[in-house]
Amino acid sequence: ETGVTQSPTHLIKTRGQQVTLRCSSQSGHNTVSWYQQALGQGPQFIFQYYREEENGRGNFPPRFSGLQFPNYSSELNVNALELDDSALYLCASSLLSSSGNTIYFGEGSWLTVV
Amino acid sequence: AQKITQTQPGMFVQEKEAVTLDCTYDTSDQSYGLFWYKQPSSGEMIFLIYQGSYDEQNATEGRYSLNFQKARKSANLVISASQLGDSAMYFCAMEGLGAGGTSYGKLTFGQGTILTVHP
Numbered sequence A: 001e002t003g004v005t006q007s008p009t010h011l012i013k014t015r016g017q018q019v020t021l022r023c024s025s026q027s028g029h030n031t032v033s034w035y036q037q038a039l040g041q042g043p044q045f046i047f048q049y050y051r052e053e054e055n056g057r058g059n060f061p062p063r064f065s066g067l068q069f070p071n072y073s074s075e076l077n078v079n080a081l082e083l084d085d086s087a088l089y090l091c092a093s094s095l096l097s098s099s100g101n102t103i104y105f106g107e108g109s110w111l112t113v114v
Numbered sequence B: 001a002q003k004i005t006q007t008q009p010g011m012f013v014q015e016k017e018a019v020t021l022d023c024t025y026d027t028s029d030q031s032y033g034l035f036w037y038k039q040p041s042s043g044e045m046i047f048l049i050y051q052g053s054y055d056e057q058n059a060t061e062g063r064y065s066l067n068f069q070k071a072r073k074s075a076n077l078v079i080s081a082s083q084l085g086d087s088a089m090y091f092c093a094m095e096g097l098g099a100g101g102t103s104y105g106k107l108t109f110g111q112g113t114i115l116t117v118h119p
Helices: none
Strands: A005-007 A010-013 A019-024 A031-037 A044-050 A053-057 A064-068 A073-078 A087-094 A103-105 A109-113 B002-005 B010-014 B019-021 B024-027 B032-039 B046-052 B064-069 B074-079 B088-096 B113-118
Touching: A005 A087, A019 A087, A019 A109, A031 A073, A044 A064, A073 A087, A103 B046, B002 B088, B010 B019, B019 B113, B024 B032, B024 B074, B024 B088, B032 B064, B032 B074, B046 B064, B046 B074, B074 B088
Parallel strands: A010 A109, B010 B113
Antiparallel strands: A005 A019, A019 A073, A031 A044, A031 A087, A044 A053, A064 A073, A087 A103, A087 A109, B002 B024, B019 B074, B032 B046, B032 B088, B064 B074, B088 B113
């Protein structure tokens, strides 16, 4: 049990639509990161939020955006969906600190774009 | 920039035997962390073990141990006494650490190794 929950678990969208994926982070964790994992690949870093501000971004276009809320929950929004956006989207939470490190993932949201 | 290389697309092991999954990395960061995750077909990324670049001793967590060889930039995962439930995809990942070893939670992953445990 990681304490990180994601919703929905599966969804199907049409090309051009918009989608919002949600993540509830482990209590006390002040950073949340989102990853995209295409079939047969390792996860790719999309962006990270720390104290509700974007704190780093991978090689993803601006139509990928996010929010982090004061209760440590988070959203990933993708606009103008493309077929290549079909993937598993993973949320990870961690505590920004200098003492040890643990990064926990949720079970992911499977997105299919048709 | 960081890079993780997992050269074994698939590995097979007999139940109760030990298996080593290879991972090499490349980074310009002075301080970094190395992770191993297990991903079953359900998709959840399950944390297994962590090794800091500053740790002199190899990390161990139950049946999992990390064979860390800093000079060779390798961080191999050793699973002892394999079980049927160990069959899954395994990912090696790393993050560069900030000043004072601060973690920012940004991981770079390898391509993964599919482990199959035979009865």
